[in-house]
Amino acid sequence: DTAVSQTPKYLVTQMGNDKSIKCEQNLGHDTMYWYKQDSKKFLKIMFSYNNKELIINETVPNRFSPKSPDKAHLNLHINSLELGDSAVYFCASSPRLAGVTDTQYFGPGTRLTVL
Amino acid sequence: SQQGEEDPQALSIQEGENATMNCSYKTSINNLQWYRQNSGRGLVHLILIRSNEREKHSGRLRVTLDTSKKSSSLLITASRAADTASYFCATGARGGSEKLVFGKGTKLTVNP
Numbered sequence A: 001d002t003a004v005s006q007t008p009k010y011l012v013t014q015m016g017n018d019k020s021i022k023c024e025q026n027l028g029h030d031t032m033y034w035y036k037q038d039s040k041k042f043l044k045i046m047f048s049y050n051n052k053e054l055i056i057n058e059t060v061p062n063r064f065s066p067k068s069p070d071k072a073h074l075n076l077h078i079n080s081l082e083l084g085d086s087a088v089y090f091c092a093s094s095p096r097l098a099g100v101t102d103t104q105y106f107g108p109g110t111r112l113t114v115l
Numbered sequence B: 001s002q003q004g005e006e007d008p009q010a011l012s013i014q015e016g017e018n019a020t021m022n023c024s025y026k027t028s029i030n031n032l033q034w035y036r037q038n039s040g041r042g043l044v045h046l047i048l049i050r051s052n053e054r055e056k057h058s059g060r061l062r063v064t065l066d067t068s069k070k071s072s073s074l075l076i077t078a079s080r081a082a083d084t085a086s087y088f089c090a091t092g093a094r095g096g097s098e099k100l101v102f103g104k105g106t107k108l109t110v111n112p
Helices: none
Strands: A003-008 A010-013 A019-025 A030-039 A043-050 A053-057 A065-071 A075-077 A089-094 A110-114 B005-007 B010-014 B019-024 B030-037 B043-050 B053-060 B061-066 B071-076 B085-093 B099-102 B106-111
Touching: A010 A019, A019 A030, A019 A089, A019 A110, A043 A065, A043 A075, A043 B099, A053 A065, A053 B099, A075 A089, A110 B030, B005 B043, B005 B085, B010 B019, B010 B030, B019 B085, B019 B106, B030 B061, B043 B061, B043 B071, B043 B099
Parallel strands: A010 A110, B010 B106
Antiparallel strands: A003 A019, A019 A075, A030 A043, A030 A089, A043 A053, A065 A075, A089 A110, B005 B019, B019 B071, B030 B043, B030 B085, B053 B061, B061 B071, B085 B099, B085 B106
């Protein structure tokens, strides 16, 4: 199936731990994104990569570090997890980047719970 | 700052009725998109309307865009229980920014 996939789907961890979320898309898209959706369903962009290059870096704590080994993968590493990091994290991809916000294709989300 | 604001926050209707959701935004856009999110799932793109378009249809969906009022509406006709979901508008800002800014969503419940 062509899709955006994320692992893990659920992640429960203790405060202070470091964790990673992985994302892969096999749609051949050039651009990938990380979003955070809080408990009130508000969805906010965190990062965007275009062909492995960081292009959007919103005001996100330095504890969050994205990594794109190739244009089909965008991982999110989070250091020293805090209670406020609990949320659902979505990966997304879009076909192109040319100053136009294109349709985005979302993964199923990773529900992170920090205890 | 947040771009889109959906209205109402929640909407409950009976199957077969039409559902209308509205979205207002603040700055100039190059397009506006609507997405659906079923409970516990990722967002699914429904429709994109460009800033030079006024109306667009896709199946039972009808989207309008009024750039002078900076607002859009999503109409779902002949609703079904399977339409139960949260609906989000997202705007792409004019001027080269590639990011989408999402509203808080309208939670639609269609009762069988």
